[in-house]
Amino acid sequence: MYINFNKVQLDKSEILEAKKNFFIVFIALSILIFMFSYYPIGGEGVDFYPPCVWLSLTDTYCAGCGSMRGVQSVIQGDILGVSSYNILLFLALPYLFYSFIVVGIKAFTGYRPLTILLTRNEILFIVFLIVLFWILRNIPGFEILAPNPI
Secondary structure, eight states: OEEEOOOEEOOHHHHHHHHHHHHHHHHHHHHHHHHHHHSOTTOTTOOOSOOOHHHHHHSSOOTTTTHHHHHHHHHTTOTGGGGGTOHHHHHHHHHHHHHHHHHHHHHHHSEEOOEEEOOHHHHHHHHHHHHHHHHHTTSTTOGGGSOOOO
16 A cells, blocks of 8 residues: 655646546435435335346345445435445445545645555455455355345
8 A cells, every 4th residue: 555645736637627526426426315315215115226137137145235225324324324234335435435535625625635545466455355245245154244135
């Protein structure tokens, strides 16, 4: 892992790109908050959320199963509730929050804040953990990793 503590001034094109990315993420989050607040998953008359294709075809859970319900629980203020749907999403929440803050800082200050870069081996290790999680959550005895039913 490489951490860059230097405050780097961005050029105009990078600032414009950061503002565009911040706006896109902000709009997407706003839509998610609206959808999950007014049309919760499993709510009465709410059946337009797409089912997991992997679960439909194989009757096993993929690494992302439960993520939509996890996001819904975050929006409803139940941060720890995410862990009952998808523990990987729960572990990724601090990184996702940090990434959103970094994009905002880049967009509105014109500087690149603290940067954390992973090495190739660290990225491969994360991919290995995701695949391992995917396999384990479908093995009897590891039901705690499977998402809770609606």
